[in-house]
Amino acid sequence: MGILTEITEIFFPSNIYCIGCGAIIDRSRPYALCDNCIDEFRFALGRTCLKCGKPLAKNNVRAFCRDCGQGERLFDKGYCCMLYGSKEKVPLLALKYGEKPYIGRKLGQLLYDRLEPENLKVDIVVPVPLSRTRKAKRGYNQAEIIAREVAKRMRVPCVCAIVRNKNTRPMSGLSAGEREKNLQNAFTVRPHFSRMIAGSSVLLTDDIFTTGSTANACASVLREAGAARIYFASVAAGADLTIEN
Numbered sequence: 001m002g003i004l005t006e007i008t009e010i011f012f013p014s015n016i017y018c019i020g021c022g023a024i025i026d027r028s029r030p031y032a033l034c035d036n037c038i039d040e041f042r043f044a045l046g047r048t049c050l051k052c053g054k055p056l057a058k059n060n061v062r063a064f065c066r067d068c069g070q071g072e073r074l075f076d077k078g079y080c081c082m083l084y085g086s087k088e089k090v091p092l093l094a095l096k097y098g099e100k101p102y103i104g105r106k107l108g109q110l111l112y113d114r115l116e117p118e119n120l121k122v123d124i125v126v127p128v129p130l131s132r133t134r135k136a137k138r139g140y141n142q143a144e145i146i147a148r149e150v151a152k153r154m155r156v157p158c159v160c161a162i163v164r165n166k167n168t169r170p171m172s173g174l175s176a177g178e179r180e181k182n183l184q185n186a187f188t189v190r191p192h193f194s195r196m197i198a199g200s201s202v203l204l205t206d207d208i209f210t211t212g213s214t215a216n217a218c219a220s221v222l223r224e225a226g227a228a229r230i231y232f233a234s235v236a237a238g239a240d241l242t243i244e245n
Contacts (some may be wrong), residue, residue, distance in 0.1 A: 019091040019103050030207050034107045042083040044114070049240065051063060052078035052212055067211050069242075074219035075232040081107075081114045082209055084236035092207055092236055095142045104142050104207075107235045108149020111205070115150070120231055123200040124159050125151035128218055129187070131164045132188035146235065147205040154203075161193035161204070161225075162218055189225040198226030209234035 011151070015027040020037030049065040051073050056065060069157045082088050095103040127147035135141050144160060151158035165188055189197060205216055216233045222230055 002036045019094065019100075019106055020087065021090070031110045032103075037087070040087050042085060042088065044082055044237070048080075049078075052215075052237070053080045054078070054209065054237040054240050055080075055083055057240040057242045060234055062242070065240040066242040067240075071212075072216075073212065074223060075230040078209070078212075078215070078232040078234075079115060079118065080209055080234045080237040081110050082236050084210070084238050088236055095145075096138075096207065099139070101140050101145055102140070104140075104145030105149045105225045107207070108146040109153070111233055111235055112150045112153040113144060115154075115203075115233055120203065121201055122154060122203045122231065124157050124161075124196060125154065125203045125205060125220070126159055126161050126197075126218075127159065128204065128206040128214055129160065129162050129164050143206045146207060150203070150205060150233070157196075158202055159193055159196060161189055161197060162187050162221060163190055168200050189221050189223045194225045197222060199228050201229040202227045202231070204230060204232045206232075208236050208238070210238040 015029060015032045016024060017032070018025050018029075018034040018037055019032045020041070023034045023036070025032065025034050028198065038132070042055070044053065044055045048054060049056055049068050050063045051068040052065060054065045054067075056062075060066075084092070091103050091107065094100045095107065124146045127141060127143040130138070130141040141160075144158070145176060146152050148158045165186055201224055204215065204222065206215065209215060209232070215234075219232065
């Protein structure tokens with residue numbers, strides 16, 4: 001935690017209101033979540049997709065979600081903490097659009113605790129990047145805040161090794177094909193980080209995982225830079241909409 005963050009915590013403590021519902025809580029509450037939100041959030045505690053880690057629909061008898069069953073994943077294994085539903089999206093949207101970067105540190109703690117039992121051997125953590133325009137407007141990259149908290153707890157470097165080459169359209173509402181086309185040539189690994197990535201085990205992180213188009217595009221450029229192994233982790237994942245006949 002930086003000096004500025006420590007000072008801010010003294011005068012504006014981030015653990016007195018639940019990040020899920022705004023209720024007053026004890027400062028010792030993990031992840032700044034009240035008991036009601038802990039009970040109501042749908043954490044990834046049951047069956048999950050063997051490839052991306054998305055919680056599987058009850059009617060999906062297969063080992064993979066629909067998206068992983070239909071297309072190739074360029075990362076080795078994915079993990080997530082919870083579903084992205086109406087309740088769970090509250091802190092994620094507040095982080096993304098509500099000018100509340102401290103929520104990213106709480107979600108980073110949650111993501112680290114999800115990953116710790118997996119005993120991943122990771123050399124570096126790399127966040128999914130924002131475009132310069134969006135980062136300047138927002139003031140921060142929410143995925144980077146999450147990634148830095150995870151990296152700090154893993155005791156490895158957090159490296160913003162990937163940059164966006166262009167401003168892409170918002171992904172919400174786009175089909176899988178439109179998302180893939182939208183992200184063509186959208187990412188590049190910074191040349192001076194190529195040596196660090198080559199031969200390394202990389203943890204790629206983001207706040208939300210839906211179809212996986214962004215994760216795939218970022219994993220692709222990490223592969224080109226020589227990453228030996230790529231894990232992907234997100235705080236939340238969209239629902240598996242598999243329908244078995």
